[in-house]
Amino acid sequence: MKRIFLLVFFLSCLPERDNPYDPNSDFFKKKTTLSGLCQNRIGVPIPDCWIKVLPLRGNTVYLTKTDQRGRYELKDCPAESVLIIGEKEGFVPESVFTYLEVYKGETINFILEGLPKFVNHSLFSFFVSRHIPRDSSVLSLKCELEDPEGIGDIKKVFATIEGLSDTLPLAFKFGSTYENFFLEESLSQNLEEISGREFYLIASDLFGHYVQSSPLRLIRVIRNPPEPISPAGGDSVSCHPLLVWQLPRYLFSYSQFIEIYLIRPNLEPILYLRSENIPPGDTSFFVAESLIDGYYYWQVGIKDSYNNWAKSAEAVFRVGG
Secondary structure, X not given: OHHHHHHHHHHHHOOHHHOXXXXXXXXXXXXXXXXXXXXXXXXXXXXXXXXXXXXXXXXXXXXXXXXXXXEEEEEEEEOOXXXXXXXXXXXXXXXEXXXXXXXXXXXXXXXXXXXXXXXXXXXXXXXXXXXXXXXXXEEEEEEEEEOOOOHHHEEEEEEEEXXXXXXXXEEEEEOOEEEEEEEHHHOOOOHHHHOOOEEEEXXXXXXXXXXXXXXXXXXXXXXXXXXXXXXXXXXXXOXXXXXXXXXXXXXXXXXXXXEEEEOOXXXXXXXXXXXXXXXXXXXXXXXXXXXOOEEEEEEEEEEEOOOOEEEOOOEEEEEOO
16 A cells, blocks of 8 residues: 555656646647658748648647748647648648657658749730731730749740630740740731630649649730831931821820831841830920931831730931931
């Protein structure tokens, strides 16, 4: 009897965490502590990552989030077979099935694969009137992407069109920008038929994960740009010419722009001057900047509020003798 009393007295004096007969001990409650680190594939910690513990018995879900260093700790986890999930928007979730033991803290680390993310994207059309070789209508697609593991983790970017079989690849340009231009004749439908349909940009990474952008729509196709009146046909003018054009009637909001190119023998013309945001309704523009002697051509264009634009054919003039 004395020995039993001494044993009970000894057990009652043990700290809570060591006393299996203390109702407040983890051992008695069959609870344990789970902790660990969550980071991406290149070792960068992932803050605010959800850690979920789902016991196989019962409907209780145990939740916590990682801190700014990517670390987490979840106390009072059930000591039994559990499914542990690490997940965050923009990452591929990971899961671990394990058995948590009583009175033995468990460390579970997660490495989540980051997914590409569309930062911004745009879709518009443009039309260029030409004397030679011919007019052209073009569809433009552009986007900027981010990836937690770096832009080199992105394998390809392309676009699809609602109800059509077209797959439109975008090419890497610089930084995080992807872009491409598509002549109307390369598409399965003309631009008017495509207008209003939903476009989706899709990016895939090196591991075969795909993400999709929010939908884009082509709002308008402009095929009737302003027409240059003078100077044209090689007219000789001063170094400060007055450009005059004829303007169609447009039933939408727009602004105008002027481009003047210097023609160089045996070389590509270079853009000498560009003026934007010319008010709608204006039909002339005075060139305040002095032009050097030589041959030029100029074009006038309009742009709507959705960045669709159209530009006139070239009108040639000469400055000097």
